[in-house]
Amino acid sequence: MPAHLQAPRLRALRMHLHAQHQPIAVMRTDCHVCHAEGLGARSQVLLSAGGRDVQALLYQTDDPHFAPGRVGLSEAAWKALGVGDGDEVQVRHPPLLTSLARVRQRIHGLRLDAGDFQAIVRDIVGRRYTDVHLAAFLTATAALPLDEAETVALTRAMVDAGERLHWNGAVVVDKHCVGGLPGNRTTPIVVAIAAANGLVMPKTSSRAITSPAGTADTMATLAPVELDLATLRRVVEREGGCLAWGGAMHLSPADDIFVRIERELDIDTEGQLIASVLSKKIAAGANRVVIDIPIGPTAKVRSQEAAHHLAARLTATAAHFDLTLRCLFTDGSQPVGRGIGPALEARDVLAVLGNAIDAPVDLRDRAIAVAGAVLELGGAAADGDGQRLAGDTLASGRALERFRRICVAQGGLREPPRAAYVQALPAARDGHVVGIDNRRLSRLAKLAGAPESPAAGVELATRLGDRVVRGQALLYLHAQSPGELAYALDYARQSGDIVRVDEAPA
Numbered sequence: 001m002p003a004h005l006q007a008p009r010l011r012a013l014r015m016h017l018h019a020q021h022q023p024i025a026v027m028r029t030d031c032h033v034c035h036a037e038g039l040g041a042r043s044q045v046l047l048s049a050g051g052r053d054v055q056a057l058l059y060q061t062d063d064p065h066f067a068p069g070r071v072g073l074s075e076a077a078w079k080a081l082g083v084g085d086g087d088e089v090q091v092r093h094p095p096l097l098t099s100l101a102r103v104r105q106r107i108h109g110l111r112l113d114a115g116d117f118q119a120i121v122r123d124i125v126g127r128r129y130t131d132v133h134l135a136a137f138l139t140a141t142a143a144l145p146l147d148e149a150e151t152v153a154l155t156r157a158m159v160d161a162g163e164r165l166h167w168n169g170a171v172v173v174d175k176h177c178v179g180g181l182p183g184n185r186t187t188p189i190v191v192a193i194a195a196a197n198g199l200v201m202p203k204t205s206s207r208a209i210t211s212p213a214g215t216a217d218t219m220a221t222l223a224p225v226e227l228d229l230a231t232l233r234r235v236v237e238r239e240g241g242c243l244a245w246g247g248a249m250h251l252s253p254a255d256d257i258f259v260r261i262e263r264e265l266d267i268d269t270e271g272q273l274i275a276s277v278l279s280k281k282i283a284a285g286a287n288r289v290v291i292d293i294p295i296g297p298t299a300k301v302r303s304q305e306a307a308h309h310l311a312a313r314l315t316a317t318a319a320h321f322d323l324t325l326r327c328l329f330t331d332g333s334q335p336v337g338r339g340i341g342p343a344l345e346a347r348d349v350l351a352v353l354g355n356a357i358d359a360p361v362d363l364r365d366r367a368i369a370v371a372g373a374v375l376e377l378g379g380a381a382a383d384g385d386g387q388r389l390a391g392d393t394l395a396s397g398r399a400l401e402r403f404r405r406i407c408v409a410q411g412g413l414r415e416p417p418r419a420a421y422v423q424a425l426p427a428a429r430d431g432h433v434v435g436i437d438n439r440r441l442s443r444l445a446k447l448a449g450a451p452e453s454p455a456a457g458v459e460l461a462t463r464l465g466d467r468v469v470r471g472q473a474l475l476y477l478h479a480q481s482p483g484e485l486a487y488a489l490d491y492a493r494q495s496g497d498i499v500r501v502d503e504a505p506a
Helices: 032-037 075-081 100-107 114-125 131-143 148-160 187-196 215-219 229-239 253-265 270-283 304-319 342-353 361-377 386-395 398-410 438-447 482-494
Strands: 009-014 024-028 044-049 052-061 070-073 088-092 173-177 201-205 241-245 288-295 324-331 421-426 431-436 457-460 473-479 499-503
Touching: 009 075, 024 032, 024 075, 032 088, 044 075, 052 075, 070 075, 070 088, 100 114, 100 131, 114 131, 114 148, 114 253, 131 253, 131 270, 148 253, 148 270, 148 304, 173 187, 173 201, 173 270, 173 361, 187 201, 187 215, 187 241, 187 342, 187 361, 187 386, 187 398, 201 215, 201 229, 201 270, 215 241, 215 342, 229 241, 229 398, 241 398, 253 270, 270 304, 288 304, 288 361, 304 324, 324 361, 342 361, 342 398, 342 457, 361 386, 386 398, 421 482, 438 457, 438 482, 473 482, 473 499
Parallel strands: 009 070, 024 052, 173 288, 201 241, 288 324
Antiparallel strands: 009 088, 024 070, 044 052, 044 088, 421 473, 431 499, 457 473
């Protein structure tokens, strides 16, 4: 580019401004670059330095202490550019986003083809979409659900946009739970059992979307999960498995971007769910996968018909990628284990792996069922013998030992944190527990601070069918601040029977 056409340059200033994932640039209202480029507050700008680019949202200031010739950068923008204080940064308008035309087509009810999804996902991973653009795309694919061809195309685009792992063995196993069931933290137990029996299981997981904890959130309280590709490969080659956050390794990188927006919108649509699940499995190199689909009145999947429909769609999409699935239909009528929230769920996992007397029986049984299916699908157990082998692996301590080795290989096993504030929610009457609302229970745990505060959440003290007396604790709220505790308590009192107790007969 001729010198007279080069983009204007400013000097970088680290603002120490934390805006989650949002890159932000701050410039003076009288900045010559703003005037030259026609930039105003909330414009999108392209920042370039040292061969790196990042698209940012512009804010302006008339603070006289903000030096002329400077561009202030949020932490996200600072890290993306890799600059130092005073380094030169080019500021200009970003290129036209032609893929947005495809998003507008989808908003108006038109189907998209493979090329459309490739273009959209490529721009999303390139951080060229604002949160408004992302929300528009996700809403457009929710209002008119993705059909099979679109789901396959989105899955492929998400895989192609990132790294893809390849393993030496012919069989690589994985598992996933569709979700909607609080506390269903079987994954660390299943990985430990599978790896202890010689299977390769490179497990990468997401952060929570609409739940109080994802597997990555829970594991982060026990061991480092932000592994690079070299570390992940070393852990798996040494121990047979890992428990890592997929977003740190550029495996299906669009997924964590979608997750962040879906969490704010509180949506998790079928087509996006299928593409999210399968793209991560394919990118991680798995070729045999067990899918756990809990069914219950307040679970994500509420009927046998819906569960079989979802299983059929998952299986049909997986077939396009030579991925073998086995879907399990499990009880989703109540939470699994006692803890709901990262650290509380981690304690349940350790109790099951350690064969503790008070370990949650339901979590143990469900983990054995899923692990048994993984062992059979992976060829480590004969059909019908997987659950016995999984149970023996737990009882013998081999699963706990392998889990410890995986955590040490990832950077060290640590103790989950404890909340600063704990308060019981008592029963209002004598009777029996006849219902537990999974969705409102998850909402309660999030209001208490989970998953952002790892120690926060809900600890269940009762199960369906239990007899309780007035004043007995139904659950315990765990929070890191008195404000969050009070907010969660208000919600619990105003929303009615999250744990429903029928009066005892006379």
